[in-house]
Amino acid sequence: MTRARNMPSLATTLLAVITTTFFSWSLLVSSTAEATALTYNVGAHERACFYAWADIPKKKLAFYFAVQSGGSFDIDVDVRDPKQKQMLSLEKERQGDFVFTANEIGEYSFCFSNDMSTFAEKVVDFEITIENEKRASSLTPEEKEKSKGPQAQTDAMDESLFRLSGELARIDRMQKHFRTRENRNFSTVISTESRIFWFSLVESVLIVAMAMVQVYVVRTFFSGSRRTHV
Numbered sequence: 001m002t003r004a005r006n007m008p009s010l011a012t013t014l015l016a017v018i019t020t021t022f023f024s025w026s027l028l029v030s031s032t033a034e035a036t037a038l039t040y041n042v043g044a045h046e047r048a049c050f051y052a053w054a055d056i057p058k059k060k061l062a063f064y065f066a067v068q069s070g071g072s073f074d075i076d077v078d079v080r081d082p083k084q085k086q087m088l089s090l091e092k093e094r095q096g097d098f099v100f101t102a103n104e105i106g107e108y109s110f111c112f113s114n115d116m117s118t119f120a121e122k123v124v125d126f127e128i129t130i131e132n133e134k135r136a137s138s139l140t141p142e143e144k145e146k147s148k149g150p151q152a153q154t155d156a157m158d159e160s161l162f163r164l165s166g167e168l169a170r171i172d173r174m175q176k177h178f179r180t181r182e183n184r185n186f187s188t189v190i191s192t193e194s195r196i197f198w199f200s201l202v203e204s205v206l207i208v209a210m211a212m213v214q215v216y217v218v219r220t221f222f223s224g225s226r227r228t229h230v
Contacts, residue, residue, distance in 0.1 A: 037127040039068070042075065042114040044121060049111040052128050054102035061102050062129040063088075063110060064173060066095035066180040071120035073184055076113040082106025092116065095180060097173065102130075125176060129169075 042048050052061065067073045077096070079088035082104045090096065102108065114122050 037125075039123065039125050040112070042070075042112050042122045042124055044117045044119050045115055047111060047113045047115070049109050050126075050128065051107050051109050052130055053107050054105060054130065057103055057105060059102040060129075060131040061100040061108060062098070062131075063100065063126070064095075064097045064176070065112070065124055065126035066176060068123040068125055068180060068183045069187055070122035071117050073122075073187075074116075075122050075124060076115065078109075078111040078113065080109045080111075082108065095177070125180070 038050070040048055040050075054061070063079065065075075065077065067075050072092075073094050074092040075094075077088065077090040077093060078086065079098075079100070080086055081102075083106075087100055087108075088098060100108075110126070110128060112122075112124055112126075114120075
């Protein structure tokens, strides 16, 4: 009889654990933030623009970019809000990581300009992230008062998952930073190797040319001396 009475309690506990776990993963996978990560090849004299839509005000827009290859690894950046008000303007920047507050509803533009290059193309990695949902830490006292009980536990879990997502994003940004440095250093090594090769080639040609000139001068000198003696 004791087992029969404990079985529903055990089943209820297991069901609650499974439901909580599923709900936690659904929160993690759900659209707390929309992110777009792309790699784009910006041609010479090209201006490439990308857009993100904010459907409610006070959203957070995170913008990261890094020039992976091309020229001096720099590019011009221009960010504007839906009213075409300039939010960010950079010239000849290699990389950056910025966070904006979307005060206006509408389409935000993120543009890369390669006008300074005559023929060099730039490969740019960038990521645009939009935070969709209001987190528990950003709730007003009245909203926190209403969200007591199971809702408060859900909010705390949501906040923990959001912090975990932020730490993972930070690690991902750090990996991208090291990848960018590796690409730049590799490009510098290739450029130095090419310069050494061409410098050595020119030096060898000059040595051979100087040797031929010296032989010609010596032969001309002795030929002139013999003619004068006769």
